[in-house]
Amino acid sequence: xxxxxxxxxxxxxxxxxxxxxxxxxxxxxxxxxxxxxxxxxxxxxxxxxxxxxxxxxxxxxxxxxxxxxxxxxxxxxxxxxxxxxxxxxxxxxxxxxxxxxxxxxxxxxxxxxxxxxxxxxxxxxxxxxxxxxxxxxxxxxxxxxxxxxxxxxxxxxxxxxxxxxxxxxxxxxxxxxxxxxxxxxx
Amino acid sequence: xxxxxxxxxxxxxxxxxxxxxxxxxxxxxxxxxxxxxxxxxxxxxxxxxxxxxxxxxxxxxxxxxxxxxxxxxxxxxxxxxxxxxxxxxxxxxxxxxxxxxxxxxxxxxxxxxxxxxxxxxxxxxxxxxxxxxxxxxxxxxxxxxxxxxxxxxxxxxxxxxxxxxxxxxxxxxxxxxxxxxxxxxxxxxxxxxxxxxxxxxxxxxxxxxxxxxxxxxxxxxxxxxxxxxxxxxxxxxxxxxxxxxxxxxxxxxxxxxxxxxxxxxxxxxxxxxxxxxxxxxxxxxxxxxxxxxxxxxxxxxxxxxxx
Numbered sequence: 001x002x003x004x005x006x007x008x009x010x011x012x013x014x015x016x017x018x019x020x021x022x023x024x025x026x027x028x029x030x031x032x033x034x035x036x037x038x039x040x041x042x043x044x045x046x047x048x049x050x051x052x053x054x055x056x057x058x059x060x061x062x063x064x065x066x067x068x069x070x071x072x073x074x075x076x077x078x079x080x081x082x083x084x085x086x087x088x089x090x091x092x093x094x095x096x097x098x099x100x101x102x103x104x105x106x107x108x109x110x111x112x113x114x115x116x117x118x119x120x121x122x123x124x125x126x127x128x129x130x131x132x133x134x135x136x137x138x139x140x141x142x143x144x145x146x147x148x149x150x151x152x153x154x155x156x157x158x159x160x161x162x163x164x165x166x167x168x169x170x171x172x173x174x175x176x177x178x179x180x181x182x183x184x185x186x
Numbered sequence: 187x188x189x190x191x192x193x194x195x196x197x198x199x200x201x202x203x204x205x206x207x208x209x210x211x212x213x214x215x216x217x218x219x220x221x222x223x224x225x226x227x228x229x230x231x232x233x234x235x236x237x238x239x240x241x242x243x244x245x246x247x248x249x250x251x252x253x254x255x256x257x258x259x260x261x262x263x264x265x266x267x268x269x270x271x272x273x274x275x276x277x278x279x280x281x282x283x284x285x286x287x288x289x290x291x292x293x294x295x296x297x298x299x300x301x302x303x304x305x306x307x308x309x310x311x312x313x314x315x316x317x318x319x320x321x322x323x324x325x326x327x328x329x330x331x332x333x334x335x336x337x338x339x340x341x342x343x344x345x346x347x348x349x350x351x352x353x354x355x356x357x358x359x360x361x362x363x364x365x366x367x368x369x370x371x372x373x374x375x376x377x378x379x380x381x382x383x384x385x386x387x388x389x390x391x392x393x394x395x396x397x398x399x400x401x402x403x404x405x406x407x408x409x410x411x412x413x414x415x416x417x418x419x420x421x422x423x424x425x426x427x428x429x430x431x432x433x434x435x436x437x438x439x440x441x442x443x444x445x446x447x448x449x450x451x452x453x454x455x456x457x458x459x460x461x462x463x464x465x466x467x468x469x470x471x472x473x474x475x476x477x478x479x480x481x482x483x484x485x486x487x488x489x490x491x492x493x
Contacts, residue, residue: 074211077225077253077486087187087491089204090211127220 013140013158013166014179022155023052026137027059029153030106037066039132040104043073045121046091048110051172052139056108069096073107073128078120095128105131106152110168112138115149140179142166187487190309192298194320194359202327202364208483209328209476216252216479226255229286229489234276234301235312236262236292241450241474242312242322246289249481255489258285273297277304287489290314308488316350322449323356325480327364329469330404332476333445338365343398345371346408346430346457349378349419353449354408355385362386369402371395372430375419395430399439406447407432407457423456433459437467445469 014022034040037060044053050072057070074091082088107121118136125134137153142160156179158166164183169176188196197205215221231250235243243259250257260276262268267276273292280288287308290298295315302309313319331337342361348354348370361368362385369390370377382389392398399405410426420426432446440446446458446468454460463470 077215077223077490082225082490083492085492087487090208093211093214123224127222128218 010180010182012178013181014156016177019139019155019177019179022139023055024059026139026153026155027056027063030056030137031060031064031066033135033152034104034106036064037068039102040068040106041096041098041100041131042068042070042106042108042137043095043100043121043125044070045107045109045117046072046074048139048168048170048173049108050092051170052110052137053108054172056137069098071095073121073124075117075120075124078123080116080120093124093128100125100129100131102130102132104133104135106135106137108137110139110170111166112136112141112149112151112154113144113166115145115147118149119147139168140166187491189488190298190302191320191484191488192302192309192311193318194323194356194363196320197360197363199363199365202324202360205324205480205483205487206328206331208487209324209479210332212482212486213332213476213479216475221252222254223252224254225486226250226253226489229255230258230284231255231287231289231485231489232258232260232280232283232285233312234260234280234288234290234292236267236290236297237313239291239313241477242291242319245474245477246310246312246321246481248478249485252478253482253485255286255485258283273301274304277301281305281307287485310484310488313352315352316355317352318356318359319352319449320356320360321477321481321484322353323360324484325473325477326353326357326406326447326449327360328480329447329473329476330366330445333469333472334403334443337361340366340403341369341401342366342404342406343369343371343392343395343402344406344408345395345432347376347410347419348372348382348408349376350411351408355381357406358382358386358389362388369398371398372408373420373426395432396436396439399436400441402440403444404447405432405440405444406449409449409451410453410456412453427456431455431457431459432462434461434465437462437465440467447473449473 042053044050053070057068074093135152138151139155141154141157167180285307289310289312291312292314295317297314298311344354371392448470
Protein backbone atom coordinates (compact mmCIF):
# COMPACT_ATOMS: atom_id res chain seq x y z
CA UNK A 1 0.00 0.00 0.00
CA UNK A 2 1.44 3.34 -1.04
CA UNK A 3 1.96 6.20 1.36
CA UNK A 4 -0.29 9.17 0.64
CA UNK A 5 1.49 11.48 -1.70
CA UNK A 6 2.43 14.90 -0.41
CA UNK A 7 0.03 16.64 -2.77
CA UNK A 8 -3.09 14.62 -1.86
CA UNK A 9 -5.01 16.20 0.98
CA UNK A 10 -4.78 14.04 4.05
CA UNK A 11 -5.80 14.53 7.64
CA UNK A 12 -5.16 12.63 10.83
CA UNK A 13 -8.34 11.12 12.27
CA UNK A 14 -6.71 9.31 15.18
CA UNK A 15 -3.30 10.15 16.60
CA UNK A 16 -1.20 7.56 18.39
CA UNK A 17 -2.63 8.47 21.80
CA UNK A 18 -6.20 8.56 20.43
CA UNK A 19 -5.67 5.14 18.93
CA UNK A 20 -4.43 3.70 22.22
CA UNK A 21 -7.46 5.13 24.08
CA UNK A 22 -9.80 3.67 21.45
CA UNK A 23 -8.22 0.22 21.80
CA UNK A 24 -8.54 0.51 25.59
CA UNK A 25 -12.22 1.39 25.27
CA UNK A 26 -12.98 -1.48 22.91
CA UNK A 27 -11.16 -3.88 25.27
CA UNK A 28 -13.40 -2.64 28.11
CA UNK A 29 -16.49 -3.02 25.94
CA UNK A 30 -15.54 -6.58 25.06
CA UNK A 31 -15.10 -7.39 28.77
CA UNK A 32 -18.46 -5.82 29.55
CA UNK A 33 -20.42 -7.41 26.71
CA UNK A 34 -18.96 -10.88 27.15
CA UNK A 35 -19.11 -10.94 30.97
CA UNK A 36 -15.37 -11.05 31.46
CA UNK A 37 -14.38 -12.52 28.09
CA UNK A 38 -15.07 -16.09 29.14
CA UNK A 39 -15.07 -18.67 26.35
CA UNK A 40 -13.85 -16.04 23.91
CA UNK A 41 -11.29 -16.14 21.13
CA UNK A 42 -9.94 -13.11 19.23
CA UNK A 43 -9.22 -13.72 15.55
CA UNK A 44 -7.47 -10.96 13.63
CA UNK A 45 -7.91 -10.65 9.88
CA UNK A 46 -4.52 -10.08 8.17
CA UNK A 47 -2.82 -7.76 7.75
CA UNK A 48 -3.67 -5.15 10.40
CA UNK A 49 -6.41 -7.02 12.19
CA UNK A 50 -3.80 -9.37 13.64
CA UNK A 51 -1.76 -6.82 15.63
CA UNK A 52 -5.04 -5.19 16.71
CA UNK A 53 -6.30 -8.53 18.07
CA UNK A 54 -3.03 -8.95 20.00
CA UNK A 55 -3.33 -5.42 21.41
CA UNK A 56 -6.91 -6.05 22.55
CA UNK A 57 -5.82 -9.27 24.25
CA UNK A 58 -2.92 -7.47 25.95
CA UNK A 59 -5.24 -4.70 27.23
CA UNK A 60 -7.79 -7.24 28.46
CA UNK A 61 -4.97 -8.98 30.30
CA UNK A 62 -3.82 -5.68 31.80
CA UNK A 63 -7.32 -4.75 32.98
CA UNK A 64 -8.57 -8.07 34.33
CA UNK A 65 -5.65 -10.51 34.23
CA UNK A 66 -7.55 -12.74 31.80
CA UNK A 67 -5.69 -14.48 28.96
CA UNK A 68 -7.84 -14.47 25.84
CA UNK A 69 -6.56 -16.78 23.07
CA UNK A 70 -5.56 -14.90 19.91
CA UNK A 71 -5.25 -16.18 16.37
CA UNK A 72 -5.40 -15.03 12.78
CA UNK A 73 -7.83 -15.88 10.00
CA UNK A 74 -6.76 -15.26 6.43
CA UNK A 75 -9.70 -14.74 4.10
CA UNK A 76 -7.96 -14.39 0.73
CA UNK A 77 -9.15 -17.75 -0.61
CA UNK A 78 -12.74 -16.79 0.27
CA UNK A 79 -12.81 -13.35 -1.34
CA UNK A 80 -15.49 -12.65 -3.92
CA UNK A 81 -13.29 -10.26 -5.89
CA UNK A 82 -10.36 -12.56 -6.64
CA UNK A 83 -11.03 -12.45 -10.35
CA UNK A 84 -11.03 -8.65 -10.41
CA UNK A 85 -7.41 -8.29 -9.34
CA UNK A 86 -4.02 -9.87 -9.92
CA UNK A 87 -3.46 -12.93 -7.74
CA UNK A 88 -2.98 -12.08 -4.10
CA UNK A 89 -0.42 -13.63 -1.79
CA UNK A 90 -1.98 -15.51 1.12
CA UNK A 91 -1.81 -14.39 4.73
CA UNK A 92 -1.42 -16.65 7.75
CA UNK A 93 -4.26 -18.57 9.33
CA UNK A 94 -3.37 -19.66 12.86
CA UNK A 95 -6.11 -20.76 15.19
CA UNK A 96 -5.38 -20.96 18.93
CA UNK A 97 -4.61 -24.45 20.21
CA UNK A 98 -8.07 -24.93 21.67
CA UNK A 99 -9.73 -24.36 18.31
CA UNK A 100 -12.94 -22.38 17.95
CA UNK A 101 -15.66 -25.01 18.39
CA UNK A 102 -18.28 -23.90 20.91
CA UNK A 103 -16.48 -20.62 21.65
CA UNK A 104 -17.38 -17.00 21.07
CA UNK A 105 -15.21 -15.75 18.21
CA UNK A 106 -14.56 -12.04 17.95
CA UNK A 107 -13.26 -11.13 14.49
CA UNK A 108 -10.92 -8.13 14.55
CA UNK A 109 -10.18 -5.91 11.55
CA UNK A 110 -8.88 -2.41 11.01
CA UNK A 111 -11.50 -0.86 8.72
CA UNK A 112 -15.11 -1.88 8.10
CA UNK A 113 -16.14 -0.70 4.64
CA UNK A 114 -18.21 -2.72 2.16
CA UNK A 115 -18.60 -5.67 4.54
CA UNK A 116 -17.26 -8.11 1.96
CA UNK A 117 -14.18 -8.97 3.97
CA UNK A 118 -16.37 -9.89 6.91
CA UNK A 119 -18.63 -11.95 4.66
CA UNK A 120 -15.54 -13.87 3.47
CA UNK A 121 -14.36 -14.25 7.06
CA UNK A 122 -17.69 -15.79 8.07
CA UNK A 123 -17.34 -18.31 5.24
CA UNK A 124 -13.76 -19.11 6.23
CA UNK A 125 -14.81 -19.52 9.85
CA UNK A 126 -17.53 -21.92 8.82
CA UNK A 127 -14.90 -24.23 7.29
CA UNK A 128 -12.65 -24.03 10.36
CA UNK A 129 -15.21 -25.12 12.92
CA UNK A 130 -18.44 -24.16 14.65
CA UNK A 131 -18.18 -21.25 17.06
CA UNK A 132 -21.11 -20.70 19.44
CA UNK A 133 -21.33 -17.10 18.23
CA UNK A 134 -19.38 -14.63 16.13
CA UNK A 135 -18.88 -10.95 16.87
CA UNK A 136 -17.01 -8.22 15.02
CA UNK A 137 -14.65 -5.57 16.36
CA UNK A 138 -13.22 -2.87 14.07
CA UNK A 139 -10.98 0.09 14.68
CA UNK A 140 -12.75 2.28 12.11
CA UNK A 141 -16.21 2.05 10.56
CA UNK A 142 -16.26 4.19 7.45
CA UNK A 143 -19.75 3.28 6.21
CA UNK A 144 -20.77 2.42 2.61
CA UNK A 145 -21.84 -1.13 3.41
CA UNK A 146 -22.75 -3.36 0.45
CA UNK A 147 -23.95 -6.26 2.62
CA UNK A 148 -26.16 -6.48 5.71
CA UNK A 149 -23.26 -6.56 8.18
CA UNK A 150 -22.58 -4.43 11.27
CA UNK A 151 -19.88 -4.36 13.91
CA UNK A 152 -20.43 -5.19 17.60
CA UNK A 153 -17.51 -3.00 18.70
CA UNK A 154 -16.47 0.13 16.82
CA UNK A 155 -13.38 2.14 17.70
CA UNK A 156 -14.42 5.19 15.71
CA UNK A 157 -17.13 5.98 13.19
CA UNK A 158 -15.72 8.08 10.37
CA UNK A 159 -18.18 9.42 7.79
CA UNK A 160 -16.40 9.28 4.44
CA UNK A 161 -16.98 9.92 0.77
CA UNK A 162 -16.47 6.93 -1.50
CA UNK A 163 -13.60 8.72 -3.20
CA UNK A 164 -11.71 9.01 0.09
CA UNK A 165 -9.66 6.29 1.65
CA UNK A 166 -8.92 5.48 5.27
CA UNK A 167 -5.35 4.50 6.04
CA UNK A 168 -4.63 2.74 9.30
CA UNK A 169 -0.97 2.56 10.33
CA UNK A 170 0.16 0.41 13.23
CA UNK A 171 3.61 0.25 14.77
CA UNK A 172 3.82 -3.52 14.19
CA UNK A 173 3.20 -3.26 10.43
CA UNK A 174 3.94 0.35 9.48
CA UNK A 175 6.28 1.73 12.13
CA UNK A 176 3.82 4.27 13.61
CA UNK A 177 0.31 4.45 15.08
CA UNK A 178 -2.21 6.67 13.34
CA UNK A 179 -5.36 6.72 11.23
CA UNK A 180 -5.47 9.05 8.28
CA UNK A 181 -8.19 10.06 5.87
CA UNK A 182 -6.83 10.75 2.40
CA UNK A 183 -8.56 11.58 -0.84
CA UNK A 184 -10.36 14.16 -2.78
CA UNK A 185 -12.20 16.97 -1.09
CA UNK A 186 -12.02 19.46 -3.93
CA UNK B 187 2.30 -13.71 -11.84
CA UNK B 188 3.22 -15.98 -14.74
CA UNK B 189 0.52 -17.40 -16.99
CA UNK B 190 1.94 -20.86 -17.72
CA UNK B 191 4.16 -23.27 -15.84
CA UNK B 192 5.91 -25.06 -18.68
CA UNK B 193 9.38 -25.22 -17.24
CA UNK B 194 11.06 -24.60 -13.91
CA UNK B 195 12.90 -21.89 -15.85
CA UNK B 196 9.60 -19.94 -15.96
CA UNK B 197 10.14 -19.24 -12.26
CA UNK B 198 12.45 -16.60 -10.85
CA UNK B 199 13.47 -16.81 -7.20
CA UNK B 200 10.68 -14.47 -6.03
CA UNK B 201 7.92 -16.32 -7.87
CA UNK B 202 9.22 -19.71 -6.78
CA UNK B 203 9.36 -18.54 -3.16
CA UNK B 204 5.81 -17.18 -3.43
CA UNK B 205 4.64 -20.60 -4.65
CA UNK B 206 6.43 -22.37 -1.77
CA UNK B 207 4.98 -19.93 0.79
CA UNK B 208 1.51 -20.38 -0.69
CA UNK B 209 1.98 -24.15 -0.59
CA UNK B 210 2.75 -23.79 3.13
CA UNK B 211 -0.59 -22.07 3.73
CA UNK B 212 -2.37 -24.70 1.63
CA UNK B 213 -0.71 -27.45 3.68
CA UNK B 214 -1.99 -25.83 6.88
CA UNK B 215 -5.52 -25.97 5.48
CA UNK B 216 -5.15 -29.69 4.73
CA UNK B 217 -5.23 -30.36 8.47
CA UNK B 218 -8.73 -29.07 9.07
CA UNK B 219 -12.04 -30.83 8.94
CA UNK B 220 -13.38 -29.10 5.81
CA UNK B 221 -10.54 -29.27 3.31
CA UNK B 222 -12.42 -27.65 0.47
CA UNK B 223 -11.95 -24.02 -0.46
CA UNK B 224 -14.30 -22.02 -2.70
CA UNK B 225 -11.47 -20.20 -4.47
CA UNK B 226 -11.65 -21.63 -8.02
CA UNK B 227 -15.40 -22.15 -8.16
CA UNK B 228 -16.58 -22.09 -11.78
CA UNK B 229 -13.13 -22.67 -13.24
CA UNK B 230 -12.40 -25.76 -15.30
CA UNK B 231 -9.13 -27.67 -15.10
CA UNK B 232 -8.45 -30.38 -17.70
CA UNK B 233 -5.99 -33.14 -16.88
CA UNK B 234 -4.65 -34.15 -20.28
CA UNK B 235 -2.61 -37.30 -19.80
CA UNK B 236 -0.93 -38.99 -22.76
CA UNK B 237 1.24 -41.10 -20.47
CA UNK B 238 0.45 -43.34 -17.54
CA UNK B 239 0.66 -41.72 -14.16
CA UNK B 240 -0.77 -42.46 -10.76
CA UNK B 241 0.44 -39.93 -8.29
CA UNK B 242 0.77 -36.88 -10.52
CA UNK B 243 -2.71 -37.19 -12.02
CA UNK B 244 -4.39 -37.94 -8.71
CA UNK B 245 -2.41 -35.18 -7.06
CA UNK B 246 -3.49 -32.59 -9.63
CA UNK B 247 -7.06 -33.83 -9.43
CA UNK B 248 -7.11 -33.57 -5.63
CA UNK B 249 -5.52 -30.11 -5.77
CA UNK B 250 -8.06 -28.77 -8.27
CA UNK B 251 -10.99 -30.31 -6.41
CA UNK B 252 -9.91 -28.90 -3.05
CA UNK B 253 -10.00 -25.48 -4.68
CA UNK B 254 -13.52 -26.23 -6.01
CA UNK B 255 -12.52 -26.19 -9.69
CA UNK B 256 -14.34 -28.51 -12.06
CA UNK B 257 -11.99 -31.27 -13.17
CA UNK B 258 -12.11 -33.10 -16.48
CA UNK B 259 -9.82 -36.08 -16.74
CA UNK B 260 -8.63 -37.01 -20.19
CA UNK B 261 -6.39 -39.96 -20.79
CA UNK B 262 -5.15 -40.84 -24.25
CA UNK B 263 -6.28 -44.41 -23.86
CA UNK B 264 -9.94 -44.71 -24.75
CA UNK B 265 -10.08 -41.26 -26.36
CA UNK B 266 -10.00 -40.04 -29.96
CA UNK B 267 -6.22 -40.00 -29.70
CA UNK B 268 -6.29 -43.74 -30.30
CA UNK B 269 -8.17 -42.89 -33.52
CA UNK B 270 -5.30 -40.66 -34.56
CA UNK B 271 -6.37 -37.20 -33.38
CA UNK B 272 -3.46 -34.79 -33.20
CA UNK B 273 -2.47 -32.81 -30.10
CA UNK B 274 -3.54 -29.63 -31.87
CA UNK B 275 -7.05 -30.88 -32.60
CA UNK B 276 -7.40 -32.13 -29.04
CA UNK B 277 -6.21 -28.72 -27.84
CA UNK B 278 -8.79 -26.92 -29.97
CA UNK B 279 -11.51 -29.18 -28.57
CA UNK B 280 -10.47 -28.29 -25.02
CA UNK B 281 -10.35 -24.65 -26.02
CA UNK B 282 -13.92 -24.87 -27.33
CA UNK B 283 -15.04 -26.42 -24.06
CA UNK B 284 -13.63 -23.46 -22.15
CA UNK B 285 -10.79 -24.99 -20.18
CA UNK B 286 -9.24 -22.39 -17.86
CA UNK B 287 -6.18 -24.55 -17.31
CA UNK B 288 -4.76 -27.61 -19.02
CA UNK B 289 -2.48 -29.88 -17.05
CA UNK B 290 -0.57 -31.91 -19.62
CA UNK B 291 1.62 -34.98 -19.45
CA UNK B 292 3.04 -36.05 -22.79
CA UNK B 293 5.78 -38.39 -24.00
CA UNK B 294 7.13 -35.71 -26.35
CA UNK B 295 9.47 -33.14 -24.87
CA UNK B 296 8.13 -29.65 -25.54
CA UNK B 297 4.46 -30.62 -25.94
CA UNK B 298 3.33 -28.12 -23.23
CA UNK B 299 5.12 -25.29 -25.08
CA UNK B 300 3.24 -26.11 -28.28
CA UNK B 301 -0.03 -26.48 -26.40
CA UNK B 302 0.40 -23.03 -24.84
CA UNK B 303 0.33 -21.53 -28.34
CA UNK B 304 -3.02 -23.12 -29.12
CA UNK B 305 -5.11 -22.58 -26.00
CA UNK B 306 -6.09 -19.38 -24.19
CA UNK B 307 -5.98 -20.94 -20.72
CA UNK B 308 -2.97 -21.62 -18.54
CA UNK B 309 -0.81 -24.63 -19.35
CA UNK B 310 0.83 -26.61 -16.57
CA UNK B 311 3.51 -29.12 -17.49
CA UNK B 312 2.96 -32.36 -15.60
CA UNK B 313 5.91 -34.06 -17.26
CA UNK B 314 6.96 -33.93 -20.92
CA UNK B 315 9.19 -36.66 -22.28
CA UNK B 316 12.68 -36.43 -20.84
CA UNK B 317 12.41 -32.66 -20.57
CA UNK B 318 10.78 -31.26 -17.42
CA UNK B 319 8.40 -31.83 -14.54
CA UNK B 320 8.28 -28.47 -12.78
CA UNK B 321 5.61 -29.20 -10.15
CA UNK B 322 7.68 -32.17 -8.96
CA UNK B 323 10.62 -29.81 -8.49
CA UNK B 324 8.37 -27.43 -6.54
CA UNK B 325 7.11 -30.13 -4.20
CA UNK B 326 10.66 -31.41 -3.74
CA UNK B 327 11.90 -27.91 -2.90
CA UNK B 328 8.96 -27.46 -0.54
CA UNK B 329 9.78 -30.77 1.18
CA UNK B 330 13.44 -29.82 1.57
CA UNK B 331 12.55 -26.41 2.95
CA UNK B 332 10.06 -27.79 5.45
CA UNK B 333 12.46 -30.52 6.64
CA UNK B 334 15.70 -28.52 6.67
CA UNK B 335 14.39 -24.98 7.15
CA UNK B 336 16.02 -23.40 4.09
CA UNK B 337 17.12 -23.98 0.51
CA UNK B 338 19.86 -21.40 0.09
CA UNK B 339 23.22 -23.08 0.54
CA UNK B 340 21.91 -26.66 0.71
CA UNK B 341 24.00 -29.39 -0.90
CA UNK B 342 21.75 -31.63 -2.97
CA UNK B 343 22.83 -34.79 -4.78
CA UNK B 344 20.62 -35.99 -7.63
CA UNK B 345 21.58 -39.61 -8.14
CA UNK B 346 20.97 -42.01 -11.00
CA UNK B 347 19.48 -41.78 -14.46
CA UNK B 348 19.81 -38.03 -15.02
CA UNK B 349 19.84 -38.51 -18.79
CA UNK B 350 16.21 -39.62 -19.00
CA UNK B 351 14.92 -37.74 -15.97
CA UNK B 352 12.64 -34.75 -16.32
CA UNK B 353 12.53 -34.61 -12.53
CA UNK B 354 16.31 -34.08 -12.49
CA UNK B 355 16.18 -31.29 -15.07
CA UNK B 356 13.42 -29.36 -13.31
CA UNK B 357 15.06 -29.83 -9.92
CA UNK B 358 18.42 -28.71 -11.25
CA UNK B 359 16.88 -25.50 -12.61
CA UNK B 360 14.70 -24.70 -9.61
CA UNK B 361 17.24 -25.57 -6.92
CA UNK B 362 19.88 -23.47 -8.67
CA UNK B 363 17.42 -20.55 -8.84
CA UNK B 364 16.75 -20.90 -5.12
CA UNK B 365 20.42 -20.95 -4.16
CA UNK B 366 21.08 -24.64 -3.52
CA UNK B 367 24.18 -26.35 -4.83
CA UNK B 368 23.42 -29.42 -6.94
CA UNK B 369 25.71 -32.39 -7.61
CA UNK B 370 24.65 -34.86 -10.30
CA UNK B 371 25.77 -38.39 -9.53
CA UNK B 372 25.55 -41.47 -11.74
CA UNK B 373 27.36 -43.58 -14.30
CA UNK B 374 28.98 -41.45 -17.06
CA UNK B 375 26.57 -42.92 -19.62
CA UNK B 376 23.59 -41.45 -17.73
CA UNK B 377 24.93 -37.96 -16.97
CA UNK B 378 24.49 -35.58 -19.94
CA UNK B 379 27.31 -33.11 -19.27
CA UNK B 380 26.24 -30.62 -21.93
CA UNK B 381 22.65 -30.51 -20.66
CA UNK B 382 23.80 -30.09 -17.08
CA UNK B 383 26.12 -27.24 -18.06
CA UNK B 384 23.39 -25.55 -20.10
CA UNK B 385 20.77 -25.75 -17.33
CA UNK B 386 23.03 -24.82 -14.44
CA UNK B 387 26.65 -23.76 -14.97
CA UNK B 388 27.27 -24.18 -11.23
CA UNK B 389 26.17 -27.85 -11.15
CA UNK B 390 28.81 -30.35 -10.13
CA UNK B 391 29.14 -33.86 -11.47
CA UNK B 392 30.47 -36.96 -9.76
CA UNK B 393 30.65 -40.61 -10.81
CA UNK B 394 31.36 -41.80 -7.27
CA UNK B 395 28.36 -41.80 -4.92
CA UNK B 396 30.32 -42.81 -1.80
CA UNK B 397 32.62 -39.80 -2.00
CA UNK B 398 29.84 -37.19 -2.18
CA UNK B 399 27.49 -38.59 0.49
CA UNK B 400 29.28 -37.10 3.56
CA UNK B 401 28.77 -33.53 2.24
CA UNK B 402 25.10 -33.78 1.30
CA UNK B 403 22.03 -32.32 3.02
CA UNK B 404 19.70 -34.00 0.55
CA UNK B 405 20.16 -37.16 -1.49
CA UNK B 406 17.54 -37.48 -4.21
CA UNK B 407 17.39 -40.90 -5.81
CA UNK B 408 16.00 -41.14 -9.35
CA UNK B 409 14.11 -44.06 -10.75
CA UNK B 410 15.98 -46.16 -13.28
CA UNK B 411 13.67 -45.67 -16.25
CA UNK B 412 13.80 -49.07 -17.87
CA UNK B 413 11.00 -48.08 -20.27
CA UNK B 414 13.08 -45.27 -21.78
CA UNK B 415 16.26 -47.30 -22.18
CA UNK B 416 16.76 -48.58 -25.65
CA UNK B 417 20.48 -49.17 -25.20
CA UNK B 418 22.41 -50.64 -22.36
CA UNK B 419 23.72 -47.79 -20.26
CA UNK B 420 25.21 -50.03 -17.61
CA UNK B 421 26.33 -53.67 -17.66
CA UNK B 422 23.73 -55.10 -15.30
CA UNK B 423 21.09 -54.04 -12.81
CA UNK B 424 23.16 -55.61 -10.04
CA UNK B 425 26.21 -53.61 -10.91
CA UNK B 426 24.14 -50.43 -11.03
CA UNK B 427 22.65 -50.98 -7.63
CA UNK B 428 26.04 -51.89 -6.16
CA UNK B 429 27.57 -48.62 -7.32
CA UNK B 430 24.65 -46.21 -7.26
CA UNK B 431 21.95 -47.82 -5.14
CA UNK B 432 21.25 -46.31 -1.72
CA UNK B 433 21.40 -48.92 1.04
CA UNK B 434 21.73 -48.60 4.81
CA UNK B 435 25.53 -48.64 4.74
CA UNK B 436 25.59 -45.73 2.32
CA UNK B 437 22.88 -43.86 4.19
CA UNK B 438 25.06 -43.96 7.32
CA UNK B 439 27.72 -42.01 5.44
CA UNK B 440 25.32 -39.09 5.10
CA UNK B 441 25.30 -36.37 7.80
CA UNK B 442 22.85 -36.90 10.71
CA UNK B 443 20.31 -34.34 9.46
CA UNK B 444 20.42 -35.31 5.78
CA UNK B 445 17.24 -36.59 4.11
CA UNK B 446 16.56 -39.13 1.37
CA UNK B 447 14.11 -38.29 -1.40
CA UNK B 448 12.62 -40.19 -4.32
CA UNK B 449 10.02 -38.89 -6.77
CA UNK B 450 8.40 -42.30 -7.14
CA UNK B 451 7.54 -44.79 -8.41
CA UNK B 452 10.43 -46.68 -6.78
CA UNK B 453 12.21 -49.78 -7.99
CA UNK B 454 12.80 -51.17 -4.52
CA UNK B 455 16.07 -53.10 -4.47
CA UNK B 456 17.37 -51.31 -7.56
CA UNK B 457 18.16 -47.65 -6.83
CA UNK B 458 16.99 -47.75 -3.20
CA UNK B 459 16.66 -50.55 -0.66
CA UNK B 460 13.36 -50.99 1.21
CA UNK B 461 15.08 -50.29 4.56
CA UNK B 462 16.19 -46.87 3.32
CA UNK B 463 12.90 -46.08 1.60
CA UNK B 464 10.97 -46.81 4.78
CA UNK B 465 13.41 -45.15 7.20
CA UNK B 466 12.63 -41.97 9.12
CA UNK B 467 15.09 -40.03 6.96
CA UNK B 468 13.11 -40.82 3.84
CA UNK B 469 10.59 -38.15 2.82
CA UNK B 470 8.96 -40.25 0.10
CA UNK B 471 5.46 -40.33 1.60
CA UNK B 472 5.74 -36.69 2.68
CA UNK B 473 6.57 -35.75 -0.89
CA UNK B 474 3.24 -37.16 -2.06
CA UNK B 475 1.29 -35.17 0.55
CA UNK B 476 3.28 -32.03 -0.25
CA UNK B 477 2.53 -32.59 -3.93
CA UNK B 478 -1.13 -31.73 -3.40
CA UNK B 479 -0.26 -28.53 -1.50
CA UNK B 480 2.30 -27.45 -4.09
CA UNK B 481 -0.13 -28.05 -6.96
CA UNK B 482 -2.90 -26.20 -5.12
CA UNK B 483 -0.50 -23.27 -4.81
CA UNK B 484 0.32 -23.40 -8.53
CA UNK B 485 -3.33 -23.61 -9.59
CA UNK B 486 -4.31 -20.80 -7.22
CA UNK B 487 -1.53 -18.51 -8.39
CA UNK B 488 -2.16 -19.23 -12.09
CA UNK B 489 -5.97 -19.14 -11.98
CA UNK B 490 -6.92 -17.26 -8.82
CA UNK B 491 -6.54 -13.73 -10.14
CA UNK B 492 -7.67 -11.70 -13.09
CA UNK B 493 -7.28 -13.67 -16.29
